[in-house]
Amino acid sequence: MTDIAIIGGGPAGLSAAINARIRNKTVLLVTNDYKDSYLAKAERVDNYLGLPGLGGQELMEQFRKHAESQGVEEVNKRVISVMPMGESFFLSYESEVAEAKTIILTTGVVPAGKLPGEGEFLGKGVSYCATCDGMLYRGRKVVVVGKSADAVEEANYLHEIGCQVTFVADKEGTRGLAEGVELVTAKRLEIRGDKAAEALIADGREIPADGIFILRQAISPQDIMQGIQVENGSIVTNKRMETSIPGVFAAGDCTGRPYQIAKAVGEGQVAALYAAEYIDKMKKEN
Amino acid sequence: MTDIAIIGGGPAGLSAAINARIRNKTVLLVTNDYKDSYLAKAERVDNYLGLPGLGGQELMEQFRKHAESQGVEEVNKRVISVMPMGESFFLSYESEVAEAKTIILTTGVVPAGKLPGEGEFLGKGVSYCATCDGMLYRGRKVVVVGKSADAVEEANYLHEIGCQVTFVADKEGTRGLAEGVELVTAKRLEIRGDKAAEALIADGREIPADGIFILRQAISPQDIMQGIQVENGSIVTNKRMETSIPGVFAAGDCTGRPYQIAKAVGEGQVAALYAAEYIDKMKKEN
Incomplete structure (x- = not known):
């Protein structure tokens, strides 16, 4: 069983992934191809501290290189649903299924509303x-x-x-x-x-x-994860990036404004650290 | 009058500063010498996305170079107090005084408790x-x-x-x-x-x-800013990094765990963006 399944490979997801790896957790990162992301299309990013003046694609490549150096492997598939199953979660992505102890949702902004019907x-x-x-x-x-x-x-x-x-x-x-x-x-x-x-x-x-x-490009978090608390289209989290469902964390644009890289990277880190803590506590109790 | 006075020049303060500059705000950054910071003494940092494998001092230098490129100037003095004065704040640092429209506290962790008496x-x-x-x-x-x-x-x-x-x-x-x-x-x-x-x-x-x-090294936030709400030694903020005092924001270690760079950088960004919004709203009302 994977320790942490991360859904979405933007800055929040990648930051969560490296922090989870550093805490010695196994990671399954399921994401769209990064070249389709909004960030990869940004002309120039100047407000991510320490890495000024890069284009969006360059920055994403630097982020991904970092994640690879930590042994993060990504799967380019579409996540369909996540279901709680007692003390773990079943994740289905296209025709595959995986089991994980915790989930971090870093699904980004869902741009448009649903179609009528x-x-x-x-x-x-x-x-x-x-x-x-x-x-x-x-x-x-x-x-x-x-x-x-x-x-x-x-x-x-x-x-x-x-x-x-x-x-x-x-x-x-x-x-x-x-x-x-x-x-x-x-x-x-x-x-x-x-x-x-x-x-x-x-x-x-x-x-x-x-x-x-x-x-x-993105499925709304409620469609992936039934019953998760959402307000004005954003997943509700506390400062530990915990959602309304125990064991499920969220980070980045899907938790609300501002839609910015540093905010996403910070939240991804916090989500991963508390997901790791959640797993360690679970282990002690069993 | 300065738009945003930032107290503390660690990752949170520097991230706030570059984001404030990008939103075209003037910044006064008052801080200790960065060489005395905890981060500068870290041997190696591997979990700040995009910049793996640097020593703490190298990372701080890269952060500072970025801030300088955005026209951020820092003053190496000890902040003594911040006082609300109607619609602005008076900041006293050693023998100097400055006026600012908003304050961002990025003062870090105050390691020890007070002495008896x-x-x-x-x-x-x-x-x-x-x-x-x-x-x-x-x-x-x-x-x-x-x-x-x-x-x-x-x-x-x-x-x-x-x-x-x-x-x-x-x-x-x-x-x-x-x-x-x-x-x-x-x-x-x-x-x-x-x-x-x-x-x-x-x-x-x-x-x-x-x-x-x-x-x-650091003065506790309550001693700098009388009446600010603090819980378990950390400044209480909402998701916009607003504190209990309108116009005063906080970011980084001073808002609580985890004490991590990415978390601090993300919060610094959020604080600066909402401080900028606060200033723009104030302008409209007057």
């Missing part, structure tokens, strides 16, 4: 993971709402396994779409259905579908 | 500042309790201006003491007096004195 039909035709649920829709009509860098790849995968795929995007990021995948450009989206999702309404046009895959 | 006789024979109060004791008997790097220098100053000086230390740090200053080595200290301090009891031996100068 998304929450209502989640698990009833609406899915966040093509790899997980694609097979259920073999030979049927699906829509992929592409809002992340890997959405095209996922749409192609669904096409390959025999779904009839419509890809909906707001113009950009459609390069590489397989032939046979229909492309629809639209901005205002809504999901309609009765007991399950039946169609996506895209700028007023109805696209019937049995499955609707919404692929975003 | 210290609180009772503060301002009644007990002083934290030879430069400020020395002249009052010209021609009289004083004791210097030396717990900081500059204590010897201060004792010599008192001797120079004509005090009869006894220097009390627990062995170390007495190099350079002027001839004519009596040296006493003792560990258990206590201040006795009636209406004012009359003597220091050093390991049971009574040393009569009119003035007792206690020179520590």
